Amino acid sequence: MVDHENDQAIHSHHSAASGTENPMVVDSAQGVLPHDADPSLTDAQAVADALNVDPNVGLSQAEAERRLAKFGPNELASAPPVPKWKKFLAQFKDPLVYLLLAATAISLVAWFIEKANAVPGAEGGEALPFDAIVIVLILIVNAVLGYIQESKAEQAVEALSQMTAPQTNVLRDGRITRINTVDVVPGDIIVLGEGDSVSADGRLCVAASLRIAEASLTGESVAVGKKADTLEHAKALGDRANMVFNGTSVTQGTGRAIVTGTGMNTQVGKIADLLQATEDDESPLQKEMNYVSKVLGIAVCIIAVVVLVALAITEGFNDIHDVIDSLLLAVSLAVAAVPEGLAAILTVVLALGVQRMAMHNAIVKKLHSVETLGSASVICSDKTGTLTRNEMTVERVVTPSGEVQITGTGYAPEGRMVIVDQRTPERAATEMEAVATLGVGALANDGDLRENTQSGIWEAIGDPTEVSLIVGAHKVKADRRYAHYSRVGEIPFTSERKRMSIVAQDNADAGRLTVFSKGAPDVLLGYCNRIAVDGAVRPLTEGDRQQILATVERLSGEAYRTLGQAYRPLGTASLADVPGVILNAAGHVADIAEQSDILESDLIWVGMVGIIDPPRTEVRASVAEAHRAGIRTVMITGDHPLTAARIATDLGIIEQNGKALTGDQLDALPDDDALDAVTSEVSVYARVAPEHKLKIVKSLQRQGNIVAMTGDGVNDAPAVKTADIGVAMGITGTEVTKQSAKMILADDNFSTIVAAVREGRGIFDNIRKFLRYLLSSNVGEVFTVFGGVIFAGFLGITQPGTQGVTVPLLATQLLWINLLTDAAPALAMGVDPSTDDVMARRPRRLTDRVIDGEMWGDIIFIGVIMAAVTLVGMDMHLAGGLFTDRSVAAVGHEAQMVEARTMGFTILVFAQMFNALASRSHLQSVFVGLFANKWLWGAIGVSVALQLAVIYVPFLNTAFGTVPLSAGAWLECVGLALIVLIASELRKCVLRAMHR
Known part of the structure; x- marks a missing residue:
C-alpha cells in the first residue's frame, strides 16, 4: 500500500532523475536519501523505498492510475494543438483562394462602377453584387468541407497511432503486465x-547479461553492459552502468528497473526540441500532386494570357468594363482548371484506405x-509464425539410445512418450535420456507457460520455440x-551464437554448479567432447558425430526444426573456482x-x-x-536448409527438389555482382544471421526491386528499416523492430502482407480514378471557357453590335460546378470497389x-x-449559332444568353456525373459493376438535387445567373451529357482491342 503523503518524495525523485534541484524528502522509516540524490549512487532498494514500491510486486493498478493523474503521461512535450479556428483559417491559405478573393474585389469594383454610372431612375444592373457574394x-463552404475532411483524416491517423502505440512490460500487483508506454x-x-x-529513465535492480544500445543518447556505437551494482562516484551519462534511459534499446539479456523519470523528466526529454525539429520528406505521390498542380497552373496562365491577348487584338478594350470583364475571364479560367479539394480528398482517401487495412490486421x-x-515486387519473409502457425510443438526426441515421439499438440501440457521403434532394446535408457534432454531444454530457457484462469487456455510467454521445450518437459x-x-x-x-x-x-547437492546448453545441433556439437549414454558418460567419437548430423538431416528433411541439448557439471559451488x-x-x-x-x-x-x-x-x-x-x-x-526447403516447397515458394542457400554460402561469394546473380534466382535462405x-x-534493391521485409527480433531492425516496406510482427515482434517498420502485422501472418498489397494497389487505383475524373472534368471546364471565348462569334455567344467580353460561363457557375463535383463524387470514388x-x-x-501518358x-x-x-448545347439556344438560328427579337440577346448559360451550366454538371461513372476504369466498361459503389450513386443524387435547386429556386437564379428550363431543354441536357459516356465507352473498346 502506498502512502499518498509520499507524492513529494516521488516528485522530488522524479525531478532528481532529470537533473533538477528539487530535494528528496522521504519517510525516515523508509530510509533517508541524500539531498539532490543521484539514483546511480544510491542502493536500488533505497531508491525503491523512496519511491514507495516493492521491486518484487510493483505498484498496484490503482496507485499507478493515481500517479499517472498526478505526474502526467510518459511522453515528450509536443507542440500545442492548433486551435480549431486556426485550422479553419488555414483552409484559405492557398494561391487559388487568393485568386478568387482578387476576383471578388474585381467584381465589387465592377458593381460599384456600374451603380455609379447608372442613370437615375433607370432600371438595370444588379441590386447586390451577387458575383462577389x-x-x-x-469559398466559405469549400473551407468548411476542407476542414471537415482534414479533421476526419486526423482522426484516422490518431486511430492508427493508437494501434501502433509502443508498449512496455511492467510489474503490477505482482504480475508482469503489458501496457502502453505512455502509461x-x-x-x-x-x-x-x-x-x-x-x-523511461530508471535504476536497475536486476540485470542478467544485460546490454543496451545507447547510441541515440550518448553516441556510443557499441552496446553498453549493464549491472545493478551501486556506483561509487558520479559518472558521465554513458558510464552509468546501473541506469537505463528512455529511447535506448535492449540488445541482449534481461533486467528490471525502477522508473525514476518519465516524459520530459528524462534525459531524452532534454533534447526533445531537437527531436521535434525533424520533418518528413514528401512521398512520390505528394511530389506528383505538386507537379500536376504546377503544370495545371502554368497551362492556365498561358491559356489566360493567350485569350487576353487575342481579345485585345481582335476586339480591343474600349472601357473599364472591358478590362474588368477580361480579368474576370482570366479568373474563370483559373477556377475552372484547378480542383480545389484535391489535397484534402487525397488525404481522406488514404486515411480511409489505411483504416480498412488496419481492420484486416495490416x-x-x-x-x-x-x-x-x-x-512491392519482392516479399522477404521469416518462416516461423509468418509462413507457419507458430504453434511450436516438440514431437520427436532423439537420444543416443533411441527415439521417442511426444503426443499432444499446442501449448497444453497434455501428452506422453511413445517409443518410435518398438524393437528398440534400450527402452528404459531411451526414456530416461528423453526426460534428461527435455529437462535440459526447459532449464536453458527464458520462456514461461501459464494457464489463463478465466479461459483455461495455456498461454506461451516468450519465444514459442523455448515454450515448446517447457511444454514437452511438463x-x-x-x-x-x-x-x-x-x-x-x-x-x-544470439543469432550469431545460435546457442x-x-x-x-x-540445491539438492550442496549448491554445485552445472552449465545447461541448447542450440542448433550442428553448432552445439562443436562444443561437445563427451556423450551421455544409458546413465554413463563416455568420449564423443567421430562416429557419434556423423550419426547425430545424419539424424539432423533426416529430421530436417521431415520439416522438423532441431535443437540439441548438452550440459557440463562444473564440480564446484562457486564460479570463482572454475579453472x-x-x-x-x-x-x-x-x-x-x-x-x-x-x-x-x-x-x-x-x-x-x-x-x-x-x-x-x-499461405x-x-x-x-x-x-x-x-x-x-x-x-x-535461421532453420536448417532441409527444413526450409521442405516448407518452401509445400507453400509453392520453390519447386520440388529446390535448394536453400545458407549464410555461410552467402559469405563465400566474392563480390556484390556474384551476390546479385544469386539473389536474382534463389528464393530460400537458411541458417542466416541478421547481417545476411x-x-x-540491399542486393534485391540494387536490382531495381521494391522490397518488403518482415522481422521480429532486435537484430532484424536494420534490414527492416533498410527495406522499402519494413514489416514488423505485431505479436512476436520487439518494440525496436516495430519502431523501425512502416507496417505492423497484427496477426503475424504472411497472407496479411499479400492482402495489404492487394488493398494498397486498390487504394492507388482509386486515387488514379478520382484524379482521372477531377482533371478531365476541370480540363473540360477550361476548354469550355477557352472555346466559348475564341469561337464566340461562330456560336452566337457574341452578337454583332454587343460591347465587351462575353464569357460562356460565369465564375460563380464554375465554382458551383467544382463544389458539386470535387467533393462528394471524388470521395466516393476514393472508396470504390476494384473494377479491375x-x-x-x-x-x-x-x-x-x-x-x-495513357491517363x-x-x-x-x-x-x-x-x-x-x-x-453545342449553348449554341442550340442562341441566335446566329452553328446549329440553330433562333430569333433574338422576342426575348433579347441578354435573356437568350442567360438561358444558354443555364443549358451549358447544367450540361457540364451532368457530363461530369456521367464522367464519374466512366472514370472508374481506364479499360473496363462502365456497365461492369455499375451499381457496386452505392456511395458514388448517392453523391450523384445529391449533386443533381443541388443543381435542380440552383435552376428552380428564385434567389439562386439571381445569384448564379440561371433560369428555369423546360422539359425539352432537360432532354437536350441529358442527351448531350450522355455523349461523354458514349464517347468514353467507344474509346475503351478501341483500347481493349489494342491491348488484346
Whole structure:
C-alpha cells in the first residue's frame, strides 16, 4: 500500500532523475536519501523505498492510475494543438483562394462602377453584387468541407497511432503486465528483454547479461553492459552502468528497473526540441500532386494570357468594363482548371484506405506508405509464425539410445512418450535420456507457460520455440525432476551464437554448479567432447558425430526444426573456482556472458528434439496470388536448409527438389555482382544471421526491386528499416523492430502482407480514378471557357453590335460546378470497389508517373468531348449559332444568353456525373459493376438535387445567373451529357482491342 503523503518524495525523485534541484524528502522509516540524490549512487532498494514500491510486486493498478493523474503521461512535450479556428483559417491559405478573393474585389469594383454610372431612375444592373457574394459564400463552404475532411483524416491517423502505440512490460500487483508506454509512471518496475525499447529513465535492480544500445543518447556505437551494482562516484551519462534511459534499446539479456523519470523528466526529454525539429520528406505521390498542380497552373496562365491577348487584338478594350470583364475571364479560367479539394480528398482517401487495412490486421504507420506497398515486387519473409502457425510443438526426441515421439499438440501440457521403434532394446535408457534432454531444454530457457484462469487456455510467454521445450518437459514430468535447480547466470542466445546456456546451482547437492546448453545441433556439437549414454558418460567419437548430423538431416528433411541439448557439471559451488574463469579487480566473477568460451567448453551431449511448426493453410494460396501479381516470395530463416526447403516447397515458394542457400554460402561469394546473380534466382535462405538479411535486401534493391521485409527480433531492425516496406510482427515482434517498420502485422501472418498489397494497389487505383475524373472534368471546364471565348462569334455567344467580353460561363457557375463535383463524387470514388483485377498485373515502379501518358490521353479526350457538348448545347439556344438560328427579337440577346448559360451550366454538371461513372476504369466498361459503389450513386443524387435547386429556386437564379428550363431543354441536357459516356465507352473498346 502506498502512502499518498509520499507524492513529494516521488516528485522530488522524479525531478532528481532529470537533473533538477528539487530535494528528496522521504519517510525516515523508509530510509533517508541524500539531498539532490543521484539514483546511480544510491542502493536500488533505497531508491525503491523512496519511491514507495516493492521491486518484487510493483505498484498496484490503482496507485499507478493515481500517479499517472498526478505526474502526467510518459511522453515528450509536443507542440500545442492548433486551435480549431486556426485550422479553419488555414483552409484559405492557398494561391487559388487568393485568386478568387482578387476576383471578388474585381467584381465589387465592377458593381460599384456600374451603380455609379447608372442613370437615375433607370432600371438595370444588379441590386447586390451577387458575383462577389456567391464567390465568398462558396469559398466559405469549400473551407468548411476542407476542414471537415482534414479533421476526419486526423482522426484516422490518431486511430492508427493508437494501434501502433509502443508498449512496455511492467510489474503490477505482482504480475508482469503489458501496457502502453505512455502509461508508465514513476515507481513502476519495468521488465526488460532483448528487443525492448526502454520507455523511461530508471535504476536497475536486476540485470542478467544485460546490454543496451545507447547510441541515440550518448553516441556510443557499441552496446553498453549493464549491472545493478551501486556506483561509487558520479559518472558521465554513458558510464552509468546501473541506469537505463528512455529511447535506448535492449540488445541482449534481461533486467528490471525502477522508473525514476518519465516524459520530459528524462534525459531524452532534454533534447526533445531537437527531436521535434525533424520533418518528413514528401512521398512520390505528394511530389506528383505538386507537379500536376504546377503544370495545371502554368497551362492556365498561358491559356489566360493567350485569350487576353487575342481579345485585345481582335476586339480591343474600349472601357473599364472591358478590362474588368477580361480579368474576370482570366479568373474563370483559373477556377475552372484547378480542383480545389484535391489535397484534402487525397488525404481522406488514404486515411480511409489505411483504416480498412488496419481492420484486416495490416497496420500502416504512415498514410503515404500505401503507394510503396502497392509497388512491392519482392516479399522477404521469416518462416516461423509468418509462413507457419507458430504453434511450436516438440514431437520427436532423439537420444543416443533411441527415439521417442511426444503426443499432444499446442501449448497444453497434455501428452506422453511413445517409443518410435518398438524393437528398440534400450527402452528404459531411451526414456530416461528423453526426460534428461527435455529437462535440459526447459532449464536453458527464458520462456514461461501459464494457464489463463478465466479461459483455461495455456498461454506461451516468450519465444514459442523455448515454450515448446517447457511444454514437452511438463508432458514427461521432467520439470519435476529438475525442479531443485536454480539459475545463477546466463549466456544469452544470439543469432550469431545460435546457442544459449545457463549456469544453475543444484540445491539438492550442496549448491554445485552445472552449465545447461541448447542450440542448433550442428553448432552445439562443436562444443561437445563427451556423450551421455544409458546413465554413463563416455568420449564423443567421430562416429557419434556423423550419426547425430545424419539424424539432423533426416529430421530436417521431415520439416522438423532441431535443437540439441548438452550440459557440463562444473564440480564446484562457486564460479570463482572454475579453472579459466576471469575475475574482476574486486575479486568477483566478471560478466559470464563474456566468458562463453570457457563455460561452454567440454560439454556432454544429451540428445536433440524435433520441433514441428506446420505451414499456415492459407499461405499457399497467398504465395500463388503474389506470384500472379508479379511479386516474388523469398523465405529467410535461421532453420536448417532441409527444413526450409521442405516448407518452401509445400507453400509453392520453390519447386520440388529446390535448394536453400545458407549464410555461410552467402559469405563465400566474392563480390556484390556474384551476390546479385544469386539473389536474382534463389528464393530460400537458411541458417542466416541478421547481417545476411541486410545483404539480401540491399542486393534485391540494387536490382531495381521494391522490397518488403518482415522481422521480429532486435537484430532484424536494420534490414527492416533498410527495406522499402519494413514489416514488423505485431505479436512476436520487439518494440525496436516495430519502431523501425512502416507496417505492423497484427496477426503475424504472411497472407496479411499479400492482402495489404492487394488493398494498397486498390487504394492507388482509386486515387488514379478520382484524379482521372477531377482533371478531365476541370480540363473540360477550361476548354469550355477557352472555346466559348475564341469561337464566340461562330456560336452566337457574341452578337454583332454587343460591347465587351462575353464569357460562356460565369465564375460563380464554375465554382458551383467544382463544389458539386470535387467533393462528394471524388470521395466516393476514393472508396470504390476494384473494377479491375489489381493482382493480375506486374508491380508498379516507383518511378512510374501517377498520371501517365495513357491517363493524360483520357483526360484530354474527355475534356474536349465535355467542352464540345456544352458549347453545342449553348449554341442550340442562341441566335446566329452553328446549329440553330433562333430569333433574338422576342426575348433579347441578354435573356437568350442567360438561358444558354443555364443549358451549358447544367450540361457540364451532368457530363461530369456521367464522367464519374466512366472514370472508374481506364479499360473496363462502365456497365461492369455499375451499381457496386452505392456511395458514388448517392453523391450523384445529391449533386443533381443541388443543381435542380440552383435552376428552380428564385434567389439562386439571381445569384448564379440561371433560369428555369423546360422539359425539352432537360432532354437536350441529358442527351448531350450522355455523349461523354458514349464517347468514353467507344474509346475503351478501341483500347481493349489494342491491348488484346
